[in-house]
Amino acid sequence: MFRTFVRPLQSIRIVHIPVRTTVIVERIHPLTKLRPWENIYDYSKYKYTDFQYRIVRDTDTDKWGNIDVILTEYVEGVGYKGEIVNVPREMAYTELLPVQLALYPTPENVALFEEERKLLVDRPQISPFVAKCRDYLKTVVLQIPINLKLKDWSVTKDNIRIALRRINVMCEEDAILLEDGAINQDTYKLGEEFNVILKINPLVDVSIRCVIAPVDKAKLWDEYQLSKRRSKT
Numbered sequence: 001m002f003r004t005f006v007r008p009l010q011s012i013r014i015v016h017i018p019v020r021t022t023v024i025v026e027r028i029h030p031l032t033k034l035r036p037w038e039n040i041y042d043y044s045k046y047k048y049t050d051f052q053y054r055i056v057r058d059t060d061t062d063k064w065g066n067i068d069v070i071l072t073e074y075v076e077g078v079g080y081k082g083e084i085v086n087v088p089r090e091m092a093y094t095e096l097l098p099v100q101l102a103l104y105p106t107p108e109n110v111a112l113f114e115e116e117r118k119l120l121v122d123r124p125q126i127s128p129f130v131a132k133c134r135d136y137l138k139t140v141v142l143q144i145p146i147n148l149k150l151k152d153w154s155v156t157k158d159n160i161r162i163a164l165r166r167i168n169v170m171c172e173e174d175a176i177l178l179e180d181g182a183i184n185q186d187t188y189k190l191g192e193e194f195n196v197i198l199k200i201n202p203l204v205d206v207s208i209r210c211v212i213a214p215v216d217k218a219k220l221w222d223e224y225q226l227s228k229r230r231s232k233t
Contacts, residue, residue, distance in 0.1 A: 021060040025053035064089035069102035070109055077131035082116025133169075134206045137198065140167065143213040154184035160196055160210070175199045188212060 029050055031041060067089045071079050075096070079085040084105050087096065096102035103109045144163045146153055157173040157180075164171055177197035188194070191211070199205045 021058070023055060023059070024057040026056050028052040028054050067092050068105050069096060070105045070113060071096075071102050072113075073101050075101055080116075080120055082113035083120055084110075084117075130200055130204050133200055134204060137169070137206045137208050140208065141193070142167070142196070142208050142210045144210055145215045146212045148185070148190075148212075148214045152185065154181045155188075155210075155212070156180060163210075164198075171198060177205075183212075190214070 027050075029052065031046070031050060034041065065088075066086045068084055068086050069092050070084050071081055074080050078087060078096075085102075087102075092102060097104075142160070142163050144155060144159050146155065146159065155178070157176045157178055160176050160178065161171060161173055175198055177199065183194060193209050193211050195207045196210050197205055198208055
């Protein structure tokens with residue numbers, strides 16, 4: 001009976017995780033200076049109030065910040081092979097360094113990728129936000145409001161630009177690749193999706209899934225006026 005009672009307790013394991021950290025403190029009540037004939041403090045003469053401390057810095061709670069690493073392979077949204085980039089420490093320690101996609105920029109590692117860095121001069125520089133924008137636009141289904149009560153309607157670049165603006169994506173009409181009149185009342189079926197190419201920059205473009213959202217023009221105008229009144233109040 002005693003064994004059956006102790007057995008569940010044996011399954012409990014206490015895991016001790018070592019943590020390397022530094023806490024800098026200062027005394028609230030500084031000790032008096034030692035006299036010339038004294039070498040060390042006799043702590044038995046002091047009270048507990050003399051051992052009260054104030055935390056100046058706790059490295060365990062400090063923000064990690066960024067760190068420089070040199071890439072060993074092309075990482076989308078980060079940089080090219082041999083490029084020294086400044087990335088967040090959490091990203092470097094959890095995504096890049098463990099799988100050897102990056103190394104610390106020591107003189108030996110910098111010399112190892114010297115040839116790759118010379119080739120970076122001719123390569124175009126792409127912002128890491130371009131990849132994030134492209135990945136976001138791949139996931140959305142763009143709703144284009146069109147008044148289907150009109151006899152002759154067609155989707156224009158201006159319609160797509162306004163629909164993108166409704167999801168907080170600003171672009172020019174020249175960046176939208178769409179033939180005028182390609183989507184109209186004769187070629188489109190209600191609920192059918194079609195793709196539109198948007199050029200984020202001269203090197204990167206994305207295909208956006210679109211669908212027409214039938215709306216009444218008068219109703220849309222009333223909602224617009226109502227939203228303007230709410231913003232003023």
